[in-house]
Amino acid sequence: MEPSLNFTFCDACHEQFTAQKIPLTLVNCGHTFCKACINQNIETVHSSKVCPECNEATPLDQIRPNKKVLKYLQTREVNKTLADQQTLLDQSCRTTKEQTLTSEMLFGSLGMKQ
Ligand SMILES: [Zn+2]
Numbered sequence: 001m002e003p004s005l006n007f008t009f010c011d012a013c014h015e016q017f018t019a020q021k022i023p024l025t026l027v028n029c030g031h032t033f034c035k036a037c038i039n040q041n042i043e044t045v046h047s048s049k050v051c052p053e054c055n056e057a058t059p060l061d062q063i064r065p066n067k068k069v070l071k072y073l074q075t076r077e078v079n080k081t082l083a084d085q086q087t088l089l090d091q092s093c094r095t096t097k098e099q100t101l102t103s104e105m106l107f108g109s110l111g112m113k114q
């Protein structure tokens with residue numbers, strides 16, 4: 001895994017964030033974990049979640065979706081779709097080129113016969 005993409009992984013369960021596994025940030029310390037870890041794996045003390053990384057407590061109402069990571073995930077989805085479309089375009093271009101080549105060859109062979 002590329003180190004620069006570490007922010008798309010949950011520090012608690014080490015799984016990648018997705019649209020379903022949304023990244024939530026503990027506002028007080030800024031660490032980000034997936035929703036499942038916030039709900040199940042991270043200890044709740046006095047209506048606050050205690051960060052397993054730095055032990056800073058963040059009240060439940062101060063836990064926010066990490067928009068930066070969410071946006072990155074969305075952008076990556078779009079790019080992936082664009083890349084797929086580009087691949088299709090490349091393939092159709094190649095087919096056109098092959099057809100052109102074939103007709104050139106055909107005309108060429110016809111020219112030789114004449
Ligand atoms: Zn997690």
Ligand SMILES: [Zn+2]
Nearest residue numbers: 029031051054
């Ligand atoms: Zn923390």
